[in-house]
Amino acid sequence: MELCSTAVSCMAAFLLLHLGLISSMAQQNEVQTGLVGGEVTLKCTGIPLDSKLSRDEVSWMYYKTLLWRTENNNAWRTSAFPTHRADVKMENKQLRMWDLKLSDAGIYTCKSSSHEVRISLHIFKLTVSLDGHFLQNEVPELILMQNSSSPLPNLKITLFNSNNNKVIPELQSKTHQKYIVNLKKLEATDSGTWLCQVRSDSPLINQNISFVIKVLGFQNPDLERKYATVDSTVILSWHLNSQKIKWKEGFTGQLNWKQQEGANAHELLDFKVTAQGELHETKKSSNFLFEIPERNAEIIIEVKLPKVYFNHSGQYQCQLEYQGRHVQSKIELVVMKVSANPDGPLSRGANMTLTCQVSGPLPPNAYLRWERVNGTNMDVKNSRQHEIKLEVNISAAGLWSCHLIEDNDRKISLHYHVEEAPVWISYVIIGASVAGSLLVFALGCLCIISGISWQRRMVSAMVPVKGAESTGSPNHRRSQISCLGAGQNR
Template identity: 80%
Template sequence: MESCSTAVSRTPAAFLLLHLGLISSMAHQNEFQTGLAGGEVTLNCTGILPDSKLPQETVVRWKYYDTTLWRMEKGTPWKTSAFITDRFDIKMQYKQLWVQNLKLSDAGIYTCEYGSHKVRTSLHIFKLMISLDGHFLQNEVPELILMQNSSSPLPDLRITLFDSNNNRVTPEFQNKSRQKYVVNLKKLEAMDSGTWVCQVHSDSPLIDQNIPFAVKVLGFQNPDLERKYATVDSTVILSWRLNSQQIKWKEGFTGQVNWKQEKSANPHELLDFNVTEQGQLHETKKSSNFLFEIPERKPESTIEVKLPKVHFNYSGQYQCQLEYQGRHVQSKIELVVMKVSAKPVGPLSRGANMTLTCQVSGPLPPNAYLRWERVNGTKKDIKNSEQNEFKLEVNISAAGLWSCHLIEDSDRKISFHYHVEEAAVWTNYVIIGASVGGSLLVFALGCLCIISGTSWQRRRQRAKRMAQARQYLLENKMCQCQHRLKK
């Protein structure tokens, strides 16, 4: 059996061998690092003492492959011609190599040597490019190009994209090689402006790299096709809200507002505008035949057209168009106008009928319809239009306040109120009074009178006048009079 003393004596030898093994493994150290083109990276000289504690005789050298970039001997550093002074530098305390404004060609093997130690770093470079320098108009589709370079065989990358709202975006690959990935993103909206992230992953070598990139989308905060309703002779303001201030779009662009009554008609230019690099908006009225105004007070970065008195034929599509570097984007507002008419025109006589017509300027969407109803009326006084009808007639025999509503998705968009007056009724009458035996006899043979029948105040005036007539008969014993009471 082996004695304890023998076992103990062997322990320092085993520890020494283990220690020498660790020193040997640390003398040649391999590291892996990634960088982004246009960015910067700091490569470490791992294990080196700080500058203040480094022995004077230590030689430190940085090499790119076999080419020496920088060397320090006896405390004096010097640079070779391969050391590009405007992009490479040394952080002296720990002899770190600092590289800025990275290029794809900077990928490769960088070695830091000091004494018997070597720290070998493999630098893997990614370059991300986006079409149009990241400046897009609404509805455009960006193209993204991702390139990589390395000293080792290029890995097969997995790419995941996230938009400015941190929503995952599925790219459409146009070209996929290990050196170059070309993908198309989704059609952009104004709300997509902001910082996007391209997430790059590889299992061997292990890479999890997030590459941010900026996207600016110039466009409208309005829906692409907005519908607005108005009644004849009302005031309407059509607004287009630009997002140029929110995204700090410092480049100038121009635009115009056009109107056409029908899709096939030629557009009629109402105004044009330009936005300077400082974000100042200037508008010029182009049409003198169309009755509209440009409001002076309005929200910032807003294009507005005011129609002070809407005509039925002012309906149609109003389009605001932006122009930037020969590209265009537009937003449309469809104006639907309602009018109401009566036949015959005038007060409604008792026992007579009248036809009320409610009409809008164009076909309605499937979820919209017209409704006639009498205010404070019954269910019998309600009539709805059929689908695809934009004209609704109702035959009435009752006076009062009638309303035509345009209803979309159970929501009343506009209402037009029409008051139907009741025609006056004329009746002739003659009052003859006689005194018989001290009693007064009054015979109503007829009268000439206008009776409202609907106004309490007019009934009261009529009663007062009848009382005055009776008093006159009492005082004069017998008389014949004629009254006209106007409605």
């Protein structure tokens, strides 16, 4: 009897355990995620597709509200079923929803005579400021919102840029429902598809949300420095990335020039880009000598200076405007010139001063250098830091070169050929110098003789002739004349 009782107890325990397993298999709980504006398919997991079950009653409920039901292959929807955003596939009883909203989050139940599947739909919404259209150096703001039937989890957000590099955003504010983060200042190379990875441990969520960022800007550096020599030809170019990102909105811009910081700006040209990507330019300045080169397929703003003058130096700023926002890129044009004093052939034994000058300040890693081609180390002179003018005193003829060196790289060079005066010219110069010295000496002697003659005439004019006749004896007159002569000699 005890054995039988034990066997009955074991059988009862086995039946209870078996029924528990059946119950746990019959009712399943799942977590599924979706995105606002996206699409999701909720499956009746565990319902086989056989002819018998297809005649069973299957229903979809949102919480306790009946949405859809089928019986004997006849389906009908209730008024709560969003017919314009949802549908049920008869062959597998899957509920497909599109154009999702945050309010669609909640518990959906697929129920049949033998199975019941409960799905917790978790909805995310990612919003990018300015509709994803940014100018260079602007900071995007991302807003991530979530909605669910259960308590909202604490999310971990990771971002990857268009180059698949991890980006650490700056968290501005956070609630369980809403996260606001800021990105870094954008560059033109940041255009493309980004990825927002959302994770949670409880419930287990790993949702990837892709979004597009378009950055309109210049592919040039923020501040570009270009060097040119006097009388050379230079082209200043600003490369826009609007074609690469297929910018659909029109924008305008202008190109200004000012000779130095704080000076008045002069507008050289303005331009606009249509929604079809066509560039239209208009020349504004008639006093400044420049040309607009013929455009190629890319959108490039260019000005050509066919002959550079020293006063063409300064800041050339290209500015874009889109919906009241601006972005600009500058090119600093630095011009070099050389001169000599005295200007002409270098005579033997003479000296000459060569001057090399640039139009604007140089960066700390740049300097000027004078050197004689095929010369020695004694013929090399470098400028000090921040010097924009370098002079060198030379006594040797030949080809002298002034180099502008930045980071040990010669950016530009300007040559000055110092000719040596012929020998006969040297002799002529020496002869002229000697002749000039003799002429000066002769003129000096002539001036002395003229002065003495003038002094004698003045003394003679001062002697009273009549008084001398009435003085008496000839001996007295001779003594007077002797005295006068002695005085003149003194």
